[in-house]
Amino acid sequence: MATTASETNLDRDRLELALQSARLGEYEWDLVRDIFCVSARMAAVTGLPVGDWPAGGGELLYSGLHPEDRESTRRTMEESMRATGRFETEYRRIRDDDGRTVWMRSSGLLVRDADGRAIKVCGVVQDVSDRHLEEERRRTLMSELDHRVKNVLATVQALAFQTAKRTTSLDSFLATFAGRLKAMGSANELLTAARWRGAAIGHLAAAELGGLAPHQTRWDGPELFLTPRAANALSLALHELATNAVKFGALSTETGRVDLRWSRIADGGFELFWTESGGPSVTPPIRKGFGSTLLAQVTGRELNGETEVEYRRGGVRVRLRASAAAVVERPEQVPEAPVRQAVETVSHPTGPTDLTGARVLIVEDAVLLALELETGLADAGAEVIGPAYELSEAMALLDQQIDAAVLDANLNGLSVTPVAEALAARGIPFVFATGYGDSAGAPLGFDAPIIRKPYDVTQVAAAVAAVLHAL
Known part of the structure; x- marks a missing residue:
């Protein structure tokens, strides 16, 4: 049955639509005349000029390839065409029009005449840079995740070791270590909600102080976001201060208060004050525990600043100063509210639990x-x-x-x-x-x-x- 002109036109239209939808560019290499025909779509994809051009034995096609991919791509295409009469490969190409390096996927078919002589190569190309960029992002994210997990594990190991060195019983170790892990977990949850771009000081304060003594604690300051490293350091510092306040300081009595305030300073960093009042009379500790070491050394270094602790008779006062390196811009995604006290609805038991028979x-x-x-x-x-x-x-x-x-x-x-x-x-x-x-x-x-x-x-x-x- 003969093919009509309208059917031919319809087939051509379908081909055009398929090429356009797939963002493909077609080309033809006339091996007899050694002419390379660049279509408008091919030009849009590769940056080559539209028209018929001397192929130079294929040099027009291969010359634009990235130097690191040129010979391997030529070898793959030529060996594949000799073996199967077709090829499919991916390579980097330096666009002729703007010099950008893009990833290309190219497929071709070797056409022979009735005598079996190779007369032309017909093929298509596609810009697959987005896919390679996404794969590179995924590799980067996995590498970053691996780095962060190892850092967390190393930090947990160090916390366990330092806590164990300064506690005298297993129960004391478990309680202290669990509290420090909670502080780390709270900071990491806030960071995760902001895609690890930063955590607000106010959220860190609310996560640590919000459930301790709602009518005895208050915090106030401008919206400031910290780097992940600084956020974890400040979260641990606030946890140590809050723990000591509950055990020995202002929060150990119903009349005590804790006031936390921070402000931005001229160099772009911030200054934070923790002030306790209304609690028991304070005397400097005889022995420094890990919490004191953390405040005196780790927090100051992690925040690129300094920490001062004053054991005033009326209550502990801490001044923490951080440099601009600890502060980041407001992330695009920020949690609406701290999640620690909002989610955890069970407090720690005050005595042994009996589940006999359950x-x-x-x-x-x-x-x-x-x-x-x-x-x-x-x-x-x-x-x-x-x-x-x-x-x-x-x-x-x-x-x-x-x-x-x-x-x-x-x-x-x-x-x-x-x-x-x-x-x-x-x-x-x-x-x-x-x-x-x-x-x-x-x-x-x-x-x-x-x-x-x-x-x-x-x-x-x-x-x-x-x-x-x-x-």
Whole structure:
């Protein structure tokens, strides 16, 4: 059946549309005349001028390739055409019009005449720079993530070592170390919400002081955002000051107050004052602990400034000065409010917890955390069901007798919501033990206590006991 002119035109229109949609540029290399035909789309993609040009045995095509890719690309194309009559390759090209280096993907087909003689090469090119840029960004992000994780692990190791050197009992070590991890976690959550671009001093202060003594603490100052390094340092410093104030200082009495104020200084940095009043009479400590060392050395260095601590009789006063290097511009994304006290709804227990006879389901995908939970709940007298590390494992355990459950919010990328819904339908209480904040996908539609990681297992046990006793 003969092909009509209208059908030919339709096929041509379809080809044009396909090339345009895919942002492809077509070309033809006449091997007999050694002429390279550059189409308008090919010119737009490569920067070559439109028209028919002497190919120079292929030099017109290869000369624009990046020097590091030129010979390998030529070899790949020529060997592939000899072997299969076609080729497909990617390379960098330096555009002829503006000198930009772009990534190109090129495919071609060798056309032969009736006698088998190669007469031309027909092909298409595509600018794939965006994909290579995205791959490079992904590699950079993974490298940065690896760097940050190693830094966090090293910091945690150092905190553990320094805390252990300055505590005299296991209970004291666990309580102190857990508090410091909480401070780090709070700062990191704020940084994550701002895509690791910075954290506001006001948010750091609220996260550390907001839940301690709402009517005895206040903080005020301009909106200033700190680098991740400075934010972590200040968060730890505020935690140490708050801990000491609760144990020995102004917050150890109902009449004491803590006032935290900061202001920007002329060089672009800031100055922060922590002032305690109304508490017990203060005397300088006989022995300096890790908190004092952190304030005196680490905080000042990490903030490129200095720290002064005064043990006034009426209350401790701390002046912290930081340079402009610790301050960053306001990030594009900033959390609306601190997340630590808003999310964590369970306080630390004041005594041992008794879970004797309670059958408690543990759903946690991190093996070490699950083992820690299992040990802690068993020590409190509970009969542990699980642990379940996957959503399917948790669902399979629901037909057993369960008195309460501890649920991680996310199990290897899957929401724990189906388990929570099934438990709620049966009237079984549960506690969320999660690393997610209020806006990060935790299943907060349920009326259940929430404990943020890193947590103290005794806190989880106390929360389980509380929901059981509430029945």
